[in-house]
Amino acid sequence: xxxxxxxxxxxxxxxxxxxxxxAAVAAVALADDSTFTSSAGVGDVGGAQIYxxxxxxxxxxxxxGAVGAGHYPxxxxxVALTSWQYAALTVLSGRNGMPPFGLPANxxxxxxxxxxxxxxxxDVVNYIRSHFGNSYRGQVTASQVAALPHPNSPPAP
Amino acid sequence: MTTDAPTSPLNRRxxxxxxxxxxxxxxxxxxxxxxxxxxxxxxxxxxxxxGAPHGASVxxxxxxxxxxxxxxxxxxxxxxxxxxEYNARAGGRNWSLRGGDTYTELGGATQHCQFDxxxxxxxxxxxxPYHHRGMxxxxxxxxxxxxxFFQVNYNAYxxxxxxxxxxxxxxxxxxxxxxxxxxxxxxxxxxxxxxDASVSKEDQEKLLESLRDWGALDRNYxxxxxNDSSERRGYQKNPGGGLSARPIPSKPVGLADILNSGLWEGxxxxxxxxxxxxxxxxxxxxxxxxxxxxxxxxALIHYQAKxxxxxxxxxxxxxxxxDSGGGGxxxxxxADWCLCTIxxxxxxxxxxxxGQALSAAIGAVPYASAIKVGLQFKRRFWEEDEQIYGGIxxxxxxxxxxGYPNYGYFSSGKGVLLGAYIWGLNAMEFTSxxxxxxxxxxxxxxxxxxxxxxxxxxxxxxxxxxxSPFTMGCYGMWSSDARAKHYDDLCRIDGRIALxxxxxxxxxxxxxxxxxxxxxxVERLHxxxxxxxxxx
Numbered sequence: 001x002x003x004x005x006x007x008x009x010x011x012x013x014x015x016x017x018x019x020x021x022x023a024a025v026a027a028v029a030l031a032d033d034s035t036f037t038s039s040a041g042v043g044d045v046g047g048a049q050i051y052x053x054x055x056x057x058x059x060x061x062x063x064x065g066a067v068g069a070g071h072y073p074x075x076x077x078x079v080a081l082t083s084w085q086y087a088a089l090t091v092l093s094g095r096n097g098m099p100p101f102g103l104p105a106n107x108x109x110x111x112x113x114x115x116x117x118x119x120x121x122x123d124v125v126n127y128i129r130s131h132f133g134n135s136y137r138g139q140v141t142a143s144q145v146a147a148l149p150h151p152n153s154p155p156a157p
Numbered sequence: 158m159t160t161d162a163p164t165s166p167l168n169r170r171x172x173x174x175x176x177x178x179x180x181x182x183x184x185x186x187x188x189x190x191x192x193x194x195x196x197x198x199x200x201x202x203x204x205x206x207x208g209a210p211h212g213a214s215v216x217x218x219x220x221x222x223x224x225x226x227x228x229x230x231x232x233x234x235x236x237x238x239x240x241x242e243y244n245a246r247a248g249g250r251n252w253s254l255r256g257g258d259t260y261t262e263l264g265g266a267t268q269h270c271q272f273d274x275x276x277x278x279x280x281x282x283x284x285x286p287y288h289h290r291g292m293x294x295x296x297x298x299x300x301x302x303x304x305x306f307f308q309v310n311y312n313a314y315x316x317x318x319x320x321x322x323x324x325x326x327x328x329x330x331x332x333x334x335x336x337x338x339x340x341x342x343x344x345x346x347x348x349x350x351x352x353d354a355s356v357s358k359e360d361q362e363k364l365l366e367s368l369r370d371w372g373a374l375d376r377n378y379x380x381x382x383x384n385d386s387s388e389r390r391g392y393q394k395n396p397g398g399g400l401s402a403r404p405i406p407s408k409p410v411g412l413a414d415i416l417n418s419g420l421w422e423g424x425x426x427x428x429x430x431x432x433x434x435x436x437x438x439x440x441x442x443x444x445x446x447x448x449x450x451x452x453x454x455x456a457l458i459h460y461q462a463k464x465x466x467x468x469x470x471x472x473x474x475x476x477x478x479x480d481s482g483g484g485g486x487x488x489x490x491x492a493d494w495c496l497c498t499i500x501x502x503x504x505x506x507x508x509x510x511x512g513q514a515l516s517a518a519i520g521a522v523p524y525a526s527a528i529k530v531g532l533q534f535k536r537r538f539w540e541e542d543e544q545i546y547g548g549i550x551x552x553x554x555x556x557x558x559x560g561y562p563n564y565g566y567f568s569s570g571k572g573v574l575l576g577a578y579i580w581g582l583n584a585m586e587f588t589s590x591x592x593x594x595x596x597x598x599x600x601x602x603x604x605x606x607x608x609x610x611x612x613x614x615x616x617x618x619x620x621x622x623x624x625s626p627f628t629m630g631c632y633g634m635w636s637s638d639a640r641a642k643h644y645d646d647l648c649r650i651d652g653r654i655a656l657x658x659x660x661x662x663x664x665x666x667x668x669x670x671x672x673x674x675x676x677x678x679v680e681r682l683h684x685x686x687x688x689x690x691x692x693x
Contacts, residue, residue, distance in 0.1 A: 042582060057526070057588030058263075058623050066263035068626025069243040069463055070503035097502025097630055099523040111634040112525050112581045 221249025248447020278531025310548020340372020524630020
């Protein structure tokens with residue numbers, strides 16, 4: 001089940017055991033020790049880990065982006081990141097084929113995407129705005145992200 | 158029977174639904190098959206494009222299944238056709254990696270595939286359902302030999318890391334036991350008159366008879382260790398010949414154990430319309446189709462052409478491209494019409510003068526994250542040790558699938574299997590790794606099911622579709638919301654430009670979606686071209 005290395009996810013696991021009963025107890029007891037999440041979600045991991053386990057698949061380990069038939073934007077020195085709203089909206093809703101990460105958790109199945117909480121979106125936006133040589137001003141908070149429009153496709157019929 | 162009595166708790170339809178819910182779609186399908194429901198393929202056979210205007214031309218962007226289907230038909234109809242392709246090969250996602258092949262992903266990691274002669278992995282599509290008549294039709298016309306693809310192998314595994322001590326179970330055991338227990342439960346409910354108000358006495362007798370047959374129940378409608386149940390789930394000792402011939406029945410797994418294991422989720426994997434027997438694969442790898450199309454179209458395809466601009470005017474379409482094979486020189490191609498099959502994440506970045514509706518549609522479709530890992534082993538231990546010949550093992554581990562090769566059975570040399578086929582979050586995590594790490598992780602997980610992995614591993618390749626330079630993702634994931642808003646706009650011809658590809662279909666991720674969307678777009682372009690008449 002939930003097995004990201006980040007110790008922050010432990011309280012959440014414990015809470016689930018309490019709620020879900022025997023099945024969840026068994027699952028936690030037998031969980032393997034990999035760094036992998038289950039399809040249940042990304043837990044409460046923070047911006048650095050979200051970047052290194054999700055974002056860098058396309059934007060690359062140093063935020064350098066990549067060029068093929070199209071390109072993945074380079075985050076290092078990307079002036080668009082001056083606007084935290086631009087960055088947060090991109091994470092929430094996706095852009096040009098990039099998957100949205102702001103769909104409600106119960107709606108990610110349809111598009112095989114991933115749900116990040118507003119706090120996680122804020123955290124990863126802060127991460128990319130302050131790494132790879134970036135030092136854009138201002139920390140984004142979860143409540144600021146919450147105030148932005150979120151994608152919200154209706155459930156499949 | 159009574160169907161509409163207000164007191165009736167369960168009518169025939171509800172019974173069918175209940176069978177569907179409790180017994181999985183197989184039983185539902187079995188129960189409904191007499192009703193004559195059958196889905197139609199959108200493929201109507203080879204299209205007829207008569208009366209192509211003299212001198213009319215079409216520029217096709219992308220030499221994948223959609224682009225080459227269109228090129229083939231338009232050429233045959235008399236159009237002047239050119240195809241621009243980013244890769245140095247034909248096929249796009251129709252692709253096999255074989256020994257000697259090299260693949261460089263976005264980010265620069267290069268893999269040199271070291272599989273033995275004749276062995277391969279299909280990083281993209283790997284199966285063709287019998288009703289994908291467009292794909293099968295082109296295979297026949299192009300002379301691509303097909304062989305069976307096994308979706309369901311009763312001797313492959315269902316595996317949960319959280320159940321049965323992490324030991325995999327054979328598919329036949331879980332299927333037989335789940336079915337047997339459900340049949341027994343429903344038989345008991347019938348016998349206890351729980352269905353009286355809704356199923357007539359006569360129907361109840363038939364239902365009981367069918368449940369015994371369907372579930373391998375004994376004369377008392379019990380699902381027990383017996384030769385009958387072992388004929389479904391397998392014996393503890395198989396029947397043979399001679400003095401040691403006597404079979405020993407095996408003991409079914411309890412219903413609670415199956416329910417708690419979650420393995421029942423794996424039972425209907427061959428019951429969905431897309432996965433029902435028969436399925437096919439090209440002999441020698443899926444990529445044989447793209448290769449055959451490429452040979453057929455020959456010099457019509459211009460390879461290593463990276464499209465950088467698409468501009469239409471009143472008379473035609475001009476496309477600017479960089480010759481990535483020839484030092485990046487800029488060139489242009491022009492035609493009366495343009496059929497664009499470029500995957501949407503790439504197309505969204507290419508300047509193109511189309512209307513707002515099409516433009517919005519192009520940007521509205523996120524692309525799925527997916528991983529495939531091919532592993533070569535020194536011997537075919539899955540066959541030699543475990544008698545698994547083709548088919549798929551399903552697991553709750555991040556690798557989700559182990560696909561055994563549906564070819565080369567009993568050969569004494571090495572073998573290549575699909576070690577992982579991953580979606581969603583786990584696919585994103587695998588994408589973030591180096592190819593070597595992906596292979597290593599796949600070995601870690603797979604060895605929980607096949608302990609032989611460590612000893613027998615030889616080499617591997619790992620393809621992460623978001624690192625693919627020519628697609629930037631696996632395929633278009635339409636939400637129902639996005640489809641309602643944008644799908645028609647994506648498919649409509651905008652001036653002189655039409656789009657095609659799996660993204661312009663209701664068969665997302667399937668090659669048949671690419672083929673049928675191309676044929677649909679080509680027919681509509683043809684009508685417009687005919688309406689404009691011959692070129693002077």
